[in-house]
Amino acid sequence: MSWAWFHRFGSPPYFYAVAGRLVPWLAWPAGLLILAGLYGGVVMAPPDYQQSDAARIMYVHVPAAYVGMMSYSVMALAAAIGLVWRIKVCHAVAAATAPIGAGFTAVCLVTGMLWGQPMWGTYWAWDPRLVSMLVLLFFFLGYVGLRGAIDDISRADRSSAVLAIVGFVNVPIIHFSVTWWNSIHQGPSIIRKGGPAMPASMWVPLVLVIFGFTFYFYAVMLVRARAEVLRRDRGGSWVRELLAPEENP
Amino acid sequence: MLEILDLHVWRGERHVLRGLALRLPEGQALQLLWPNGAGKTSLLRAVAGLLPLESGRILWQGEDVAADREAFSADLAFLGHELALKGDLTAAENLVYSVSLRQRIGRADVMAALDEVGLSRRADTPVRQMSAGQQRRVALARLGLWRARLWLLDEPAANLDPAGQRQVVAALERHLATGGCALISTHQPLALQPALTRLWQQPGEPA
Amino acid sequence: MLEILDLHVWRGERHVLRGLALRLPEGQALQLLWPNGAGKTSLLRAVAGLLPLESGRILWQGEDVAADREAFSADLAFLGHELALKGDLTAAENLVYSVSLRQRIGRADVMAALDEVGLSRRADTPVRQMSAGQQRRVALARLGLWRARLWLLDEPAANLDPAGQRQVVAALERHLATGGCALISTHQPLALQPALTRLWQQPGEPA
Amino acid sequence: MSDFLAMSGYAAYVWPSIGLTLALLWLNIVQARNALERAKSEARRRLSGGDDA
Amino acid sequence: MTTRASPLYAARNILRRDLTLAFRRPGEWLQPVAFFFIVTLLFPLALDPELAHLRRLAPAALWVAALLSSVLAVDFLFREDGRDGTLEQFALSGQPFAWLLLAKTVAHWLLTGLPLTLATPFAALALGAPASSVPGVLAALLLGSISLSLLGAIGAGLTLGLRRGGALLSLLVLPLAVPTLIFGARATELAIQGEPATGPMYLLAALAALGVTLAPLAAAAAVRISLE
Amino acid sequence: MTTRASPLYAARNILRRDLTLAFRRPGEWLQPVAFFFIVTLLFPLALDPELAHLRRLAPAALWVAALLSSVLAVDFLFREDGRDGTLEQFALSGQPFAWLLLAKTVAHWLLTGLPLTLATPFAALALGAPASSVPGVLAALLLGSISLSLLGAIGAGLTLGLRRGGALLSLLVLPLAVPTLIFGARATELAIQGEPATGPMYLLAALAALGVTLAPLAAAAAVRISLE
Ligand code: HEM
Ligand SMILES: Nc1ncnc2c1ncn2[C@@H]1O[C@H](COP(=O)(O)OP(=O)(O)OP(=O)(O)O)[C@@H](O)[C@H]1O
Ligand SMILES: Nc1ncnc2c1ncn2[C@@H]1O[C@H](COP(=O)(O)OP(=O)(O)OP(=O)(O)O)[C@@H](O)[C@H]1O
Ligand SMILES: [Mg+2]
Numbered sequence A: 001m002s003w004a005w006f007h008r009f010g011s012p013p014y015f016y017a018v019a020g021r022l023v024p025w026l027a028w029p030a031g032l033l034i035l036a037g038l039y040g041g042v043v044m045a046p047p048d049y050q051q052s053d054a055a056r057i058m059y060v061h062v063p064a065a066y067v068g069m070m071s072y073s074v075m076a077l078a079a080a081i082g083l084v085w086r087i088k089v090c091h092a093v094a095a096a097t098a099p100i101g102a103g104f105t106a107v108c109l110v111t112g113m114l115w116g117q118p119m120w121g122t123y124w125a126w127d128p129r130l131v132s133m134l135v136l137l138f139f140f141l142g143y144v145g146l147r148g149a150i151d152d153i154s155r156a157d158r159s160s161a162v163l164a165i166v167g168f169v170n171v172p173i174i175h176f177s178v179t180w181w182n183s184i185h186q187g188p189s190i191i192r193k194g195g196p197a198m199p200a201s202m203w204v205p206l207v208l209v210i211f212g213f214t215f216y217f218y219a220v221m222l223v224r225a226r227a228e229v230l231r232r233d234r235g236g237s238w239v240r241e242l243l244a245p246e247e248n249p
Numbered sequence B, C: 001m002l003e004i005l006d007l008h009v010w011r012g013e014r015h016v017l018r019g020l021a022l023r024l025p026e027g028q029a030l031q032l033l034w035p036n037g038a039g040k041t042s043l044l045r046a047v048a049g050l051l052p053l054e055s056g057r058i059l060w061q062g063e064d065v066a067a068d069r070e071a072f073s074a075d076l077a078f079l080g081h082e083l084a085l086k087g088d089l090t091a092a093e094n095l096v097y098s099v100s101l102r103q104r105i106g107r108a109d110v111m112a113a114l115d116e117v118g119l120s121r122r123a124d125t126p127v128r129q130m131s132a133g134q135q136r137r138v139a140l141a142r143l144g145l146w147r148a149r150l151w152l153l154d155e156p157a158a159n160l161d162p163a164g165q166r167q168v169v170a171a172l173e174r175h176l177a178t179g180g181c182a183l184i185s186t187h188q189p190l191a192l193q194p195a196l197t198r199l200w201q202q203p204g205e206p207a
Numbered sequence D: 001m002s003d004f005l006a007m008s009g010y011a012a013y014v015w016p017s018i019g020l021t022l023a024l025l026w027l028n029i030v031q032a033r034n035a036l037e038r039a040k041s042e043a044r045r046r047l048s049g050g051d052d053a
Numbered sequence E, F: 001m002t003t004r005a006s007p008l009y010a011a012r013n014i015l016r017r018d019l020t021l022a023f024r025r026p027g028e029w030l031q032p033v034a035f036f037f038i039v040t041l042l043f044p045l046a047l048d049p050e051l052a053h054l055r056r057l058a059p060a061a062l063w064v065a066a067l068l069s070s071v072l073a074v075d076f077l078f079r080e081d082g083r084d085g086t087l088e089q090f091a092l093s094g095q096p097f098a099w100l101l102l103a104k105t106v107a108h109w110l111l112t113g114l115p116l117t118l119a120t121p122f123a124a125l126a127l128g129a130p131a132s133s134v135p136g137v138l139a140a141l142l143l144g145s146i147s148l149s150l151l152g153a154i155g156a157g158l159t160l161g162l163r164r165g166g167a168l169l170s171l172l173v174l175p176l177a178v179p180t181l182i183f184g185a186r187a188t189e190l191a192i193q194g195e196p197a198t199g200p201m202y203l204l205a206a207l208a209a210l211g212v213t214l215a216p217l218a219a220a221a222a223v224r225i226s227l228e
């Protein structure tokens, strides 16, 4: 395969432009999917036969969980590429991902706790799945903290990249924790042998929200990434051209 | 022979070295007399590989140093603002341990080197108990022990009294005589034989 | 006027200053050109009260400084090997905070002082991002802001380019002209007007 | 309607979860916009030679 | 002509300087808190999880965590200023040295002790303490953290300029801190059990008062010695 | 003529150097151990002492203490060598950098992890663990301390040259150390209850092996970046 596209994306101006054009195409579907999914899940779908309406938390908890984990993976991957091939754009993506991923992880934790109180009778339990997710949050925080502590941006990029890569080991642990250890948390109930463990009226909206969150994540991430690319720019002529019209309107 | 082509280096927000180029043949010492903040330290660190290059190439014996960092590192000796001495170790111990990273070494060589910088009687004092200039001299002795072809010296004469500065010059002349070369940042030109050295006053002008 | 009588100072096992005596009248600068390890730093730190005296007396305006340390400290400015600058603060902030220990100060004075050392455009750069010489210059600006009668300077010209060294000389001459006095350790004599300064080559000889 | 809001007794858990999630979605958008604006003005400042090179 | 700075003016500037420094690095001052949280989290991780069990353990966990994170933090109280010569300038400023160091210690407490105190209730709840206990826990940690910072200042002064200061520091401070720890834990325990904790509270307050008056002098003496 | 030093020769000298340095300051290397002891002793102080209660608490106390003291100690692993330019010379020595750092880490483990391990049995007994549990406890801490040192090396590399590195360091390392902590505490618990602890032991060993192979590379990358 040719690496042309790879290097094209590596060039800040190209990335900046393409990302800018991409955002609306991600944002609108995201909005629609989320609305549809939440409506389907929170309003239409029948209450769970065991958990009745408490199960509706699922429609935010699970997508948040998936996106939280996904965003860490995206961050680690981008960081690794940026570190190996010295591509600023990738570092920008990693930097843009961290705060968003931290947000989703936190939401997953809180919604999970709010779900746990009625279901398990406690907000928090020291359970592998829960703990590993908490650790994920700490990795995000550590990543942000490390960035904040370093003032030279290129050093911050590469240092935090190392951290992101090292911390990635945690992600599979989160996913398989339920199967490896006996966990009070329930195991895979959508992507599993023999199809989803719930009626279509429940898993379809869930899947819609999951996709919606994913689109949303990429939309927001790209906006932030454009900002990060600008911050990393070093007086490249393209920025001058880009901002010239806005300087004297 | 060291060759630098169109070197660009940034420090944070600041574009410090803009398309710098130089050639440094064997047996030559190039003295950078640039003003404060002009980029001497940055240049030396970039050559040593301690600062990332924004663009440009550094050739050693005609080959790009990025190709084989470790081989290049083995050929160079870097003396920066920090002396890399352990205050709790004696002068001799410091030399033994720092040199032994690169080559096998015995106490005899160390004592000889310390003698050259006039510290033979201080070989066993902890470096912490030495004055600024004495510590500089220890670092100077180490420089002589490393058998490196390329010396990168950042203000080697700082804190040294006239006698110490003469020792620097002597060490440099020995080094150049054996076909080495040196890139030196300094504010007073070192009194090397004119044949051996060039002075570079401003980063703007050509070397 | 500073007067030192029969001063003895030990550094660990070493009897560094043996019965040293000197007189430093107003408007005078005494330059210590002693060789490395002769005891310049020790002397300056002892006078400042940062090293204990084994024996001997230090008189300031005819009174023993041991009598009222704080009054004496308020009269002196000490610039050592360490610059007492915060890498994370900008040059201006560093000056404001360090000077405000001794006297009230406003941003205007600070900018003026930075201008004198040629750093006015760097007033808001964090000191960490400055080169060795630029940091020295900030320390120099601070020296000018403290209204101290007695300056104790340890190698004030280190790391400075010729322009910077001229600034040191200018600052010193302003200081001496206003009736201050200065005790300076250095390895190149500073180009002060001969009337204002004495050179002291060896601790053995009299000043 | 009211018993829909009541979530058969789980309202205290369901609605905060959903509310919090929506809040996060909103917050992310705001922050991203601000970040981009800040970066642009930063770049402008740098281009107009805020401090010397 | 220039006007001398009053001790108050000098202290105010030291305070301002240290706060500026801390806030320049976003979230840096949050780190002791984060550390504190992590430590409190470590216990349940290392234990078989039973909330009842945890609750009995809460006071110990809280106070050990608080003690450790404040010892960890106080390690930075004088270190930097000592290395870069700032403390020498303090000593030569002609201002009362102990007073300047007190200013530094206050700044340090504002940046570590106070956030720590504000953080404890959450940790306490996570460890299963009842919400009713929060005021008591807060009060205990408020008083405790003050004397911990002050004791820490002495240790920091003594270990100034030593390699590996950190570990030695903890050796020096932890014994000094034992009374605070015991009374603090006791007060917390009573608060969690919903009983009045006036007795230990008074003792904590007394310790804090004692610290404010004596610790700066001791610290000043220690730092002066370490400066040579 | 001079002969190049083999990587082994270089590593041996680094090891010798660090040991010399540590022993030059009498008892300096004892500090993490002392810290460890103090921390473990703090628990009984902060608790109402009931041995039965303490025994159930022993694994947590031991491991939290061990984790904290090794995090505290690892903060000094690279700090000094980074500040005084020694690490720059390492990087420029022409030897494989990761290998040199591994040598430093080994020295560090010998000076902190090993004494810590040897100290635990006493702490465990003090916390009411039965003598029969000593071998298990020892084994668990031996394996655990190794991976803690290695993980610490990564964090130390990342925070090298940062102000307040220490606190950030702990924030970075502790999440990495969670698995070690959990398995270690589990193994210790089983050992104290007199049951076979092979399962967690294997996992601890696996973690240690993983660390030895990967951590130095990560640390080397981190340090190189921090040197700029
Ligand atoms: C603080 C508490 C909780 C945390 C941190 C948490 C975390 C997670 C995470 C990380 C996932 C994604 C797993 C993966 O994609 O591999 C997940 C999925 C899920 N969680 Fe939770 N959870 C919590 C509480 C709960 C509770 C109380 C319930 C319901 C009783 C629940 C039900 C689910 C379900 C149904 C899934 C989807 C499983 C799948 O299809 O893979 N969670 N949770
Ligand atoms: N901390 C110390 N402990 C013991 N001896 C010391 C200590 N510091 C310096 N010395 C010794 O005291 C003597 C004087 O040291 P000092 O730093 O005053 O010399 P100096 O004149 O400043 O030299 P330089 O020009 O190199 O700065 C030296 O011989 C040195 O070895
Ligand atoms: N860490 C840093 N971050 C950002 N800018 C820096 C940093 N270090 C140095 N600079 C800037 O880079 C420029 C070159 O610095 P450098 O230290 O190379 O100068 P120099 O020639 O060595 O000066 P000196 O003679 O004073 O040592 C200076 O303007 C300085 O402000
Ligand atoms: Mg320089």
Ligand SMILES: [Mg+2]
Binding pocket: B131, B132, B133, C040, C041, C042, C154
């Ligand atoms: Mg000196």
